[in-house]
Amino acid sequence: xxxxxxxxxxxxxxxxxxxxxxxxxxxxxxxxxxxxxxxxxxxxxxxxxxxxxxxxxxxxxxxxxxxxxxxxxxxxxxxxxxxxxxxxxxxxxxxxxxxxxxxxxxxxxxxxxxxxxxxxxxxxxxxxxxxxxxxxxxxxxxxxxxxxxxxxxxxxxxxxxxxxxxxxxxxxxxxxxxxxxxxxxxxxxxxxxxxxxxxxxxxxxxxxxxxxxxxxxxxxxxxxxxxxxxxxxxxxxxxxxxxxxxxxxxxxxxxxxxxxxxxxxxxxxxxxxxxxxxxxxxxxxxxxxxxxxxxxxxxxxxxxxxxxxxxxxxxxxxxxxxxxxxxxxxxxxxxxxxxxxxxxxxxxxxxxxxxxxxxxxxxxxxxxx
Amino acid sequence: xxxxxxxxxxxxxxxxxxxxxxxxxxxxxxxxxxxxxxxxxxxxxxxxxxxxxxxxxxxxxxxxxxxxxxxxxxxxxxxxxxxxxxxxxxxxxxxxxxxxxxxxxxxxxxxxxxxxxxxxxxxxxxxxxxxxxxxxxxxxxxxxxxxxxxxxxxxxxxxxxxxxxxxxxxxxxxxxxxxxxxxxxxxxxxxxxxxxxxxxxxxxxxxxxxxxxxxxxxxxxxxxxxxxxxxxxxxxxxxxxxxxxxxxxxxxxxxxxxxxxxxxxxxxxxxxxxxxxxxxxxxxxxxxxxxxxxxxxxxxxxxxxxxxxxxxxxxxxxxxxxxxxxxxxxxxxxxxxxxxxxxxxxxxxxxxxx
Numbered sequence: 001x002x003x004x005x006x007x008x009x010x011x012x013x014x015x016x017x018x019x020x021x022x023x024x025x026x027x028x029x030x031x032x033x034x035x036x037x038x039x040x041x042x043x044x045x046x047x048x049x050x051x052x053x054x055x056x057x058x059x060x061x062x063x064x065x066x067x068x069x070x071x072x073x074x075x076x077x078x079x080x081x082x083x084x085x086x087x088x089x090x091x092x093x094x095x096x097x098x099x100x101x102x103x104x105x106x107x108x109x110x111x112x113x114x115x116x117x118x119x120x121x122x123x124x125x126x127x128x129x130x131x132x133x134x135x136x137x138x139x140x141x142x143x144x145x146x147x148x149x150x151x152x153x154x155x156x157x158x159x160x161x162x163x164x165x166x167x168x169x170x171x172x173x174x175x176x177x178x179x180x181x182x183x184x185x186x187x188x189x190x191x192x193x194x195x196x197x198x199x200x201x202x203x204x205x206x207x208x209x210x211x212x213x214x215x216x217x218x219x220x221x222x223x224x225x226x227x228x229x230x231x232x233x234x235x236x237x238x239x240x241x242x243x244x245x246x247x248x249x250x251x252x253x254x255x256x257x258x259x260x261x262x263x264x265x266x267x268x269x270x271x272x273x274x275x276x277x278x279x280x281x282x283x284x285x286x287x288x289x290x291x292x293x294x295x296x297x298x299x300x301x302x303x304x305x306x307x308x309x310x311x312x313x314x315x316x317x318x319x320x321x322x323x324x325x326x327x328x329x330x331x332x333x334x335x336x337x338x339x340x341x342x343x344x345x346x347x348x349x350x351x352x353x354x355x356x357x358x359x360x361x362x363x364x365x366x367x368x369x
Numbered sequence: 370x371x372x373x374x375x376x377x378x379x380x381x382x383x384x385x386x387x388x389x390x391x392x393x394x395x396x397x398x399x400x401x402x403x404x405x406x407x408x409x410x411x412x413x414x415x416x417x418x419x420x421x422x423x424x425x426x427x428x429x430x431x432x433x434x435x436x437x438x439x440x441x442x443x444x445x446x447x448x449x450x451x452x453x454x455x456x457x458x459x460x461x462x463x464x465x466x467x468x469x470x471x472x473x474x475x476x477x478x479x480x481x482x483x484x485x486x487x488x489x490x491x492x493x494x495x496x497x498x499x500x501x502x503x504x505x506x507x508x509x510x511x512x513x514x515x516x517x518x519x520x521x522x523x524x525x526x527x528x529x530x531x532x533x534x535x536x537x538x539x540x541x542x543x544x545x546x547x548x549x550x551x552x553x554x555x556x557x558x559x560x561x562x563x564x565x566x567x568x569x570x571x572x573x574x575x576x577x578x579x580x581x582x583x584x585x586x587x588x589x590x591x592x593x594x595x596x597x598x599x600x601x602x603x604x605x606x607x608x609x610x611x612x613x614x615x616x617x618x619x620x621x622x623x624x625x626x627x628x629x630x631x632x633x634x635x636x637x638x639x640x641x642x643x644x645x646x647x648x649x650x651x652x653x654x655x656x657x658x659x660x661x662x663x664x665x666x667x668x669x670x671x672x673x674x675x676x677x678x679x680x681x682x683x684x685x686x687x688x689x690x691x692x693x694x695x696x697x698x699x700x701x702x703x704x705x706x707x708x709x710x711x712x713x714x715x716x717x718x719x720x721x722x723x
Contacts, residue, residue: 040653040668043480047662090519091693093682109511116513123521124529124685127396128660133516134487144511158461158468160493162486167476175479283549286640287377294386299393305481307402308395327445334477335443
C-alpha cells in the first residue's frame with residue numbers, strides 16, 4: 001500500500017514539475033508577490049501631501065509651520081493663499097489635509113489667549129485622515145509644551161511615554177512579511193491541490209485512477225501529499241526570504257513554526273480536495289478556489305483586524321484556517337510565542353483538516369459508486 | 370448566459386463580495402481591548418483611569434500587576450496596555466519631577482498599534498485638560514486643535530471601502546469573466562469558426578464585448594443599489610456621470626480581458642493572468658485600501674497604468690463628494706487611452722492569427 005501511494009505521489013510531483021509553465025507558476029509568482037506586496041500593501045502613512053494656509057504673519061504661526069515642514073512625515077507641502085482654495089485642494093485630492101491658521105493666531109498666543117488651528121481632512125480616506133490628524137496633534141502638542149516653557153508657564157508634570165513592543169520602530173514590513181508568508185503559502189497549496197484533481201477529471205484520467213488497484217483513501221492521500229509538500233517548500237522559501245532579504249527578526253522556535261505550518265497546509269489541502277470533489281471542470285474549480293480565497297483573506301485578520309468586524313461575523317472567522325496561522329506566524333516571528341499559545345491555535349486547524357479530508361473522501365466515494 | 374458560472378460571476382459573486390467588504394473589512398476601531406496596570410491607587414491615578422474607561426474607543430481590563438498582561442498581549446487578547454506606576458502621584462505632586470505613564474502597544478499589529486497610541490494620547494490629553502481646570506491652572510492647552518473631516522464626518526471606513534470595492538467587483542466581471550469565457554471559445558475552436566464566417570473582425574470583437582458590458586452594467590446597478598439602500602452609503606454625484614465613468618472603466622477592463630484571452634487561448638493560463646494583471650493590481654495598487662503616495666516611487670509609477678486607480682478615485686468622489694468636474698474628467702482620459710490600447714492589440718492579434 002505504501003508503495004502504491006508513493007508511486008502516485010511521484011506521479012503527481014512529476015505532473016507538476018515536468019511542465020515548465022506550471023513549475024514556474026508555483027515557484028516564481030509567490031517570490032515576486034512577496035517582493036511587491038511587501039512594499040505596496042502598506043497601511044503605513046508617509047510622504048503625505050498636505051496644504052498649509054497661513055493667514056497670520058506673526059512669529060508663532062511661522063514657528064508652527066516650520067514644525068510641519070520639518071517633519072519627515074509630510075514632505076510635500078503646498079502653501080495655499082486663500083480660504084477659497086481649500087475646497088478645490090481637498091476635492092481634487094491634491095492632498096489629504098489642510099492646516100489652517102487664522103489671522104489672530106500669534107496675537108492670541110502672545111496675549112495668553114487660546115489660539116486655534118484648524119485641520120481639514122479628506123473623509124474619503126478615513127484611515128489616513130485619522131493617522132494624519134493624530135500625527136499633527138502630536139506636533140501641535142509639542143509646540144504647546146515648548147511655548148509654555150518659553151513663556152514660563154507652570155506645566156502639568158505628567159508625561160506619556162509611548163512604546164511599541166515586538167516592533168520598536170513600528171515597521172510595517174515586520175507585520176507584512178509574516179502575514180504574506182502564510183497567505184502566499186495557502187494560495188500555492190490550494191492551487192496545486194484543486195488543479196491536480198480537476199485537470200485529471202477533465203482529461204478523464206481520474207477514472208483510470210479509480211479503476212487502478214488504488215482504493216479511494218490511497219488516491220486521496222496521494223493527491224494531498226504533493227499539495228502539502230509544495231506548501232511546506234513554499235513556506236520555507238518565503239520564510240528564508242523574509243529573514244534574509246527583509247531582515248525581519250525570527251525570535252521564536254523554528255520547530256513550532258514548522259509544526260503549525262504542517263497542520264495548516266494539511267487543512268488547506270483538505271479544503272482544496274473538498275472544493276475539487278464538488279467541481280467537475282477546471283473552470284469551476286478555479287472559481288471555487290477564488291470564492292474560498294476571497295473571504296478567507298478578507299476575514300482572516302490579514303487586511304483588517306478581526307475585532308473591527310461586527311460581532312455576528314466574528315464567529316465565522318473561526319472556520320478559516322488562515323486566521324490561526326496568521327496569529328501563529330506573527331507570534332513566532334516577532335513575539336517568541338510560547339508553545340502553549342501556539343498549540344492553542346494548532347488544534348482548530350487540525351480539526352478542520354480531519355473534517356475536510358473525511359468529507360471529501362465521502363464525496364468522492366459517493367460520486368464513483 | 371446559459372452557463373451557470375457566468376451568472377455566478379456576474380450576479381452572485383458581486384453581492385457576496387459587497388457584503389464581505391461592507392461588513393468584514395473595516396478599519397474602524399471602536400472597541401480596542403486594552404489593559405491598564407494600576408500600580409498606584411491615589412486619587413490622581415483614579416481620575417486618569419476613569420478617563421480611559423470613559424473613552425468610547427477602549428474596552429479596559431484593569432489589573433494591579435503588569436505580569437498578568439504578558440500572556441494576553443502575546444496571545445493577541447489585548448492590543449496594548451497603559452502602566453500607571455506606583456510612584457505616579459508621588460512624582461506628580463513633588464516639585465521638579467515629572468510623573469511618567471507608559472503606553473505599550475503590540476507592534477506586531479502595526480496599524481492597530483498606531484491607533485492605540487493616538488487614542489491613548491487623546492484620552493491623556495483630555496485628562497490633562499480636566500486636571501488643569503480643577504487645579505485652576507490657566508492657559509493650558511495653548512493651541513486648540515479643531516479637526517474637521519469633510520465628506521465623512523463620522524470617519525466611517527466603510528464609506529470609502531465600499532465605494533472602492535465596486536471597482537474591484539467591476540474588474541472581476543470585466544476582466545476575469547471575459548478572459549475566461551472568450552478563452553474557452555478559443556480552446557474549443559468556436560472562435561475560429563466564427564472568424565471563418567464573413568463577419569468582420571471588428572464586428573466579432575464588438576459582438577463579444579457587448580453582452581459582458583451589459584452584464585457588468587447590470588451588476589453595477591445591483592451593487593450601487595445594495596450599497597446605498599442596505600449599507601446607507603450616501604450618493605452625492607450624478608447618476609449619469611456614474612454611468613459615464615463606469616462605461617469608461619469597463620471599456621478598459623473588458624479590453625484587458627479580451628487581450629488576455631486572445632493572447633493565451635487556454636482557460637487555465639487566462640485565469641492566472643487575469644488574476645495577476647487584473648484583480649490583484651485592482652486590489653492592491655488602486656489606492657482603495659493602501660495609500661498610493663506611501664508606496665515606493667517605482668510602484669507609484671506602475672499604478673498609473675492601472676485603470677482601477679482612476680476608477681476608485683472617481684467612485685469615492687461621486688459617492689462622498691459630488692461632481693468634482695476637473696477630477697472626474699481628468700480621470701476619464703487615461704481609462705479611455707488604456708482601453709483603446711487593449712482593443713487595438715486584440716484586433717491586431719486576431720487578424721494576424723488567420
